[in-house]
Amino acid sequence: xxxxxxxxxxxxxxxxxxxxxxxxxGSITQHLQSREMRGSDAASPGSEMEESGxxxxxxxxxxxxxxxxxxxxxxxxxxxxTVGRLGNCLSAYATALTFAGRSxxxxxxxxxxxxxxxxxVEPSSLSLPVLAxxxxxxxxxxxxxxxxxxxxxxxxxxxxxxxxxxxAREERAKKPGSRKIYILEGYPNRMKMLAGHHAVIRSNFxxxxxxxxxxQNFLDKIRKKVGENTTFIGFHIRRSDYVKFxxxxxxxxxxxxxxxxxxxxxxRARYAHPVFIVASDELSYAREHLSHAQDVFFSDLLxxxxxxx
Numbered sequence: 401x402x403x404x405x406x407x408x409x410x411x412x413x414x415x416x417x418x419x420x421x422x423x424x425x426g427s428i429t430q431h432l433q434s435r436e437m438r439g440s441d442a443a444s445p446g447s448e449m450e451e452s453g454x455x456x457x458x459x460x461x462x463x464x465x466x467x468x469x470x471x472x473x474x475x476x477x478x479x480x481x482t483v484g485r486l487g488n489c490l491s492a493y494a495t496a497l498t499f500a501g502r503s504x505x506x507x508x509x510x511x512x513x514x515x516x517x518x519x520x521v522e523p524s525s526l527s528l529p530v531l532a533x534x535x536x537x538x539x540x541x542x543x544x545x546x547x548x549x550x551x552x553x554x555x556x557x558x559x560x561x562x563x564x565x566x567x568a569r570e571e572r573a574k575k576p577g578s579r580k581i582y583i584l585e586g587y588p589n590r591m592k593m594l595a596g597h598h599a600v601i602r603s604n605f606x607x608x609x610x611x612x613x614x615x616q617n618f619l620d621k622i623r624k625k626v627g628e629n630t631t632f633i634g635f636h637i638r639r640s641d642y643v644k645f646x647x648x649x650x651x652x653x654x655x656x657x658x659x660x661x662x663x664x665x666x667x668r669a670r671y672a673h674p675v676f677i678v679a680s681d682e683l684s685y686a687r688e689h690l691s692h693a694q695d696v697f698f699s700d701l702l703x704x705x706x707x708x709x
Contacts, residue, residue, distance in 0.1 A: 460523065461511050464535045468544075468579065474506045476568040477581045479531055480588075481510045488587045489516040490605070495588040496528055497604060498597040499561070505568050510536065510583075518608075525606035531581075539581050550586035557586040558593060614701055622675060622697055631671045635663070635696075637680035657689040664693065 467473050480496040482488050492513055500507035508529040517526065539545035548564040550557045561584055568582050594601060619632060639654060646652050667674050675695050679702040680686040690696045 461530045461532045463532045464538050475579050477506045479508045479583050481583050481585050489513045493517050494601050522606045526604050545581040547583045557588050558590045630673045630675045633667050633674050633676050635676045635678045637686050639682040
């Protein structure tokens, strides 16, 4: 029996959005050209800030008419899809980018992935086409889309990707006029797949300007307290749903406070003036175990992002 998504941790779960409103957009080719134009205008702070907060859907999200009722769409379409939260969506988008750079099929992502990723990333820096949720729903209803699932039982989220893309290429070769969408479900989580593609991933994942400014302001305040000659070290503590998940599915427990102390000692021995910035989905727990240390500070920026979910 396969492990279904509802059995995965909360980070791998998010609402499907099947009723996205239709938008009047151009073809995929026009979409990519539009993104290139926005990229060339990125040096204008005023326009970028306005566009960053609410990028027009008509410039980004492709609906049924924009994909099927045009001669410019390059078939087949292979769409990466996940119902995960921010971490899984970032991973899915990054993995999709690696295939876009070495495949002659059109690689895209779902609207839900795009909307989750842009909580953290500048919309104008992203390069992949985005397919509206309603489009995918309609395509499945009409038999023009096939859902390809991973092997949940073996927790293998990547073995189905390349075979599905290869099959899409082969079917197009046999039937050049066919129009079909392949929806690749799952949570691609193999970092080695990103090797050799770091440059394109970094170019796409440009942190939103307002978030970078908040982080910079936070660090500047700490510098005033501890001095300029410091080395900032990020310290992330993931708990919430992972407390039960690791116990039930991985048969282990999360690190204890002894582990945290050992980690602090390790970096204190390596750097002259380390300052630890702690982020966590349970800041109260983190403070309980680490607030005694004078070189530890707690950041709420992670929760600011997640409160937008």
